[in-house]
Amino acid sequence: MRLENNQKKKKTKWWIALGAGVTIFAGASLGALSAYNWSPEQAIEGLFGTSQQQILQSEHEQRNIDEDVKEIKQSESEPADDESELPAEDEDIEETPPAEEQEPRTPETIEEPTYVKGVLIANKEYPLPAGYAPGEDPEARASYNEMQEAAAAAGHSLVAFSTYRSYDYQIDLYNNYVAQHGQEEADRFSARPGYSEHQTGLGFDIGAEGQEEHWASDSFKDTPEAKWLAENAHLYGFILRYPAGKEQITGYQYESWHFRYIGKDLAGKVHNSGLTLEEYLGI
Numbered sequence: 655m656r657l658e659n660n661q662k663k664k665k666t667k668w669w670i671a672l673g674a675g676v677t678i679f680a681g682a683s684l685g686a687l688s689a690y691n692w693s694p695e696q697a698i699e700g701l702f703g704t705s706q707q708q709i710l711q712s713e714h715e716q717r718n719i720d721e722d723v724k725e726i727k728q729s730e731s732e733p734a735d736d737e738s739e740l741p742a743e744d745e746d747i748e749e750t751p752p753a754e755e756q757e758p759r760t761p762e763t764i765e766e767p768t769y770v771k772g773v774l775i776a777n778k779e780y781p782l783p784a785g786y787a788p789g790e791d792p793e794a795r796a797s798y799n800e801m802q803e804a805a806a807a808a809g810h811s812l813v814a815f816s817t818y819r820s821y822d823y824q825i826d827l828y829n830n831y832v833a834q835h836g837q838e839e840a841d842r843f844s845a846r847p848g849y850s851e852h853q854t855g856l857g858f859d860i861g862a863e864g865q866e867e868h869w870a871s872d873s874f875k876d877t878p879e880a881k882w883l884a885e886n887a888h889l890y891g892f893i894l895r896y897p898a899g900k901e902q903i904t905g906y907q908y909e910s911w912h913f914r915y916i917g918k919d920l921a922g923k924v925h926n927s928g929l930t931l932e933e934y935l936g937i
């Protein structure tokens with residue numbers, strides 16, 4: 655009797671399980687049909703990732719149906735999980751710092767200048783804070799004076815006609831250039847405010863005394879002073895910052911008069927490498 659009863663119980667359980675499975679299957683199919691406007695075949699494929707025929711073949715196998723029921727239960731419970739997780743995800747997005755880092759780097763948004771391997775960088779990619787106003791760098795000036803003396807001994811009279819320029823000064827300068835040449839042309843030779851190396855106090859525009867017509871002019875490159883500087887400036891810590899043929903890298907056309915102080919040791923290395931500062935630093 656017990657055995658029979660157990661068998662009956664087992665049979666009953668089997669039918670209940672099968673009934674439950676089919677009911678859930680039908681309910682889910684109808685739900686999918688109404689929710690997504692699926693055809694019956696699409697609904698089955700969407701729910702089980704198998705064709706209708708494969709489902710019918712396995713319908714008589716309790717184990718398979720049980721697995722399907724599990725799948726349905728999982729898929730039914732998923733939307734609820736998603737809903738409960740959604741607000742948490744929203745909070746995460748709001749609290750994640752990278753959202754702030756994605757802000758464009760402009761002189762108005764950054765607070766500190768960028769140093770790469772200890773070298774202060776100011777170019778079209780790395781602006782300076784609008785309020786960064788260090789004035790002319792004393793070490794750069796001392797080295798320049800030393801260079802000026804050496805040049806004089808070689809028969810060249812140098813003038814540093816533009817060194818430190820403030821953010822506000824650069825606003826006026828850039829706007830004047832744009833008015834005269836248009837913005838596209840002005841951007842090739844003049845930095846926008848906050849992007850000028852002159853704001854670092856380390857950029858020196860150098861010319862020959864009494865030859866103002868060549869100052870900040872392409873014609874300077876053919877003067878004896880320009881040639882002397884190109885060969886010797888690195889000995890005093892200055893590099894020719896915007897060499898010929900490197901506009902795509904530095905962002906500026908050849909400026910035979912613009913030198914940047916980076917210290918004697920590094921200037922020698924950059925000069926001997928034949929690379930621009932950007933290339934040398936790998937930025």
Ligand SMILES: [Zn+2]
Nearest residue numbers: 857858859912
């Ligand atoms: Zn300059």
